[in-house]
Amino acid sequence: MSIKILTDSGSDLPLKFFEENNVTLLSLGVHLDGKDYEDIATIQPVEVFQAMRDGKAPKTSQVSPHRFKEVFTELAKEKQAGLYIAFSSELSGTYQTARMMREEVLEEYPDLDLTIIDTKCASLGQGLVVKAAVELAANGASKEEVIELATFYSNHMVHLFTVDDLEYLARGGRISKASAFVGGLLNIKPLLNVEDGKLVPLEKIRGKKKVSKRILELMEERGKDLSQQTIGISHGDVESEALEYKQLFEEKFGCKSVYINMIGAAIGSHAGPGTIAIFFLNELPKS
Numbered sequence: 001m002s003i004k005i006l007t008d009s010g011s012d013l014p015l016k017f018f019e020e021n022n023v024t025l026l027s028l029g030v031h032l033d034g035k036d037y038e039d040i041a042t043i044q045p046v047e048v049f050q051a052m053r054d055g056k057a058p059k060t061s062q063v064s065p066h067r068f069k070e071v072f073t074e075l076a077k078e079k080q081a082g083l084y085i086a087f088s089s090e091l092s093g094t095y096q097t098a099r100m101m102r103e104e105v106l107e108e109y110p111d112l113d114l115t116i117i118d119t120k121c122a123s124l125g126q127g128l129v130v131k132a133a134v135e136l137a138a139n140g141a142s143k144e145e146v147i148e149l150a151t152f153y154s155n156h157m158v159h160l161f162t163v164d165d166l167e168y169l170a171r172g173g174r175i176s177k178a179s180a181f182v183g184g185l186l187n188i189k190p191l192l193n194v195e196d197g198k199l200v201p202l203e204k205i206r207g208k209k210k211v212s213k214r215i216l217e218l219m220e221e222r223g224k225d226l227s228q229q230t231i232g233i234s235h236g237d238v239e240s241e242a243l244e245y246k247q248l249f250e251e252k253f254g255c256k257s258v259y260i261n262m263i264g265a266a267i268g269s270h271a272g273p274g275t276i277a278i279f280f281l282n283e284l285p286k287s
Helices: 015-021 045-053 065-078 094-108 124-138 143-156 166-171 177-185 208-222 239-253 265-271
Strands: 004-008 024-026 029-032 035-038 059-061 082-086 114-118 157-162 188-195 198-206 230-235 257-262 276-281
Touching: 004 124, 015 024, 015 124, 024 065, 029 045, 029 265, 045 265, 059 265, 065 094, 065 114, 082 094, 082 124, 082 143, 094 114, 114 143, 124 143, 124 157, 124 230, 124 257, 124 276, 143 157, 157 208, 188 208, 198 208, 208 239, 208 276, 230 239, 239 257, 239 276
Parallel strands: 004 024, 004 082, 082 114, 230 257
Antiparallel strands: 029 035, 029 059, 157 188, 157 276, 188 198, 230 276
């Protein structure tokens, strides 16, 4: 492979993906019941979602500077070109920490060849960037071609998601406690997206059926050749709902490739159980 690909657990890809594709995993931290865990590596998201259903509030932290330095130093010693595809800098300090550690390693190893991309993406939005880069690199593409594709995907990834219970967003300070209470009474489901890496509310919709209908409308408005790309669906321990969305996409848009995975423990700690998130491109790369 022309370039070694690294990403953090904000990508919400399964551990099996990292093992099978020789991608380096950099885990965000999760703190639950007085213990510290590494997202994906030492804690399963179902544990976090169940804890949240039981009223607990897990905390999260960025990838440790020590872990970055360790991985970047290994790249430098092996004289291996690297590409770190990072969680949005607007949602975590992980990207900035990675840049600082890169500079620190460069002082000792000035030949370090490491590119860091701020995807401005989250969950499988970031995960689809990683998957595209891995597939291209595996097909023998040059380092420059892989970086170019990863950058394109990052710039054109659309995020749409809804949470099942506004209370989880309130705990994380995303909305007020009063809004969460009223929203719960009225069965209001917020529809959100990510703009320039930031979490931005789009609409408040009453009832799940209306949410799914609106998501389909927005996909039609914003997506490009949906049948010709991989659509990502991440979920907060509600696989049956994710599969229902997959069927809708196949029926309405003729989607042939839909990738589903559970939201990881770190992002799940903020979004909560019942979350559904959809990811697709608003432009396709030129073949």
